Amino acid sequence: MTGPFQVVAHRGNSSVAPQNTLAAFEAAWRAGADSIELDVQLTADGEVVVIHDDSLDATTDGSGRLDALPLADVRAVDAGSWFAPAYAGQRVPTFAEVVDFLVTHPGIDLLLEVKGDWGPDDVRKVTEPVLRAGLTDRVIGQSFWPSTVASLQKVAPDLRRGLLVAETSEDLLAVCAELGVMTCNPAGTVLLAQPGLVAELHDAGLEVMVWTLNEPEQWALALEIGVDAVITDRPDRLRGWLAGR
Numbered sequence: 010m011t012g013p014f015q016v017v018a019h020r021g022n023s024s025v026a027p028q029n030t031l032a033a034f035e036a037a038w039r040a041g042a043d044s045i046e047l048d049v050q051l052t053a054d055g056e057v058v059v060i061h062d063d064s065l066d067a068t069t070d071g072s073g074r075l076d077a078l079p080l081a082d083v084r085a086v087d088a089g090s091w092f093a094p095a096y097a098g099q100r101v102p103t104f105a106e107v108v109d110f111l112v113t114h115p116g117i118d119l120l121l122e123v124k125g126d127w128g129p130d131d132v133r134k135v136t137e138p139v140l141r142a143g144l145t146d147r148v149i150g151q152s153f154w155p156s157t158v159a160s161l162q163k164v165a166p167d168l169r170r171g172l173l174v175a176e177t178s179e180d181l182l183a184v185c186a187e188l189g190v191m192t193c194n195p196a197g198t199v200l201l202a203q204p205g206l207v208a209e210l211h212d213a214g215l216e217v218m219v220w221t222l223n224e225p226e227q228w229a230l231a232l233e234i235g236v237d238a239v240i241t242d243r244p245d246r247l248r249g250w251l252a253g254r
């Protein structure tokens with residue numbers, strides 16, 4: 010491990026509030042998470058919104074692809090009722106709201122996942138607000154798309170960045186070096202298949218943030234192999250489990 014162990018709230022505290030909403034981010038902050046992980050997508054008119062899927066269907070009362078809907082239509086849907094009636098009225102957040110949230114909630118950082126292949130002009134839509142708000146030290150940008158990580162490297166070289174990894178790959182260390190990432194963030198299944206990977210990544214100077222682990226047995230294994238962070242839907246329970254050890 011290269012620093013203190015971190016609890017990262019996956020899509021906010023998504024086991025108690027609707028994922029990727031301000032309510033879930035507030036719940037993550039109250040749970041004592043070190044960071045919030047969230048996902049961003051672009052609307053048809055090029056605005057950045059916070060949602061995991063490329064359509065509204067699964068997590069709102071609306072439907073349709075994000076890239077076919079303008080921001081006004083995305084903002085009109087309800088992103089909370091599907092989870093529980095108490096969350097009626099939650100909206101699909103804009104990235105500007107996330108920046109405001111960070112400014113007003115010191116003590117919690119952001120693991121920002123950019124979904125899809127974004128060029129430099131689109132990536133600037135998230136990096137510039139972060140830099141302008143003085144949040145450079147509190148944000149890590151990450152993506153499964155190496156091209157998007159390369160855009161992050163180009164437009165905001167001082168912002169920490171990470172590569173998300175869903176499958177084992179022989180050239181992973183070379184790809185990480187090429188992209189100049191500070192974190193390599195594999196699925197738990199990748200670490201199970203390659204038990205020596207954490208040590209290899211640490212030797213290369215990288216931190217390791219593993220996703221998405223929700224059970225105590227998984228947390229115990231992750232700590233044992235020395236990961237730097239666990240991304241979880243249950244940050245409150247992980248925080249309590251850590252305190253009880």
Ligand code: G3P
Pocket residue numbers: 019046048061122173220221240
């Ligand atoms: O941050 C890691 C994790 O969120 C990646 O998977 O599908 O939940 O975005 P997904």
Ligand code: CA
Pocket residue numbers: 046047048122
């Ligand atoms: Ca994600």
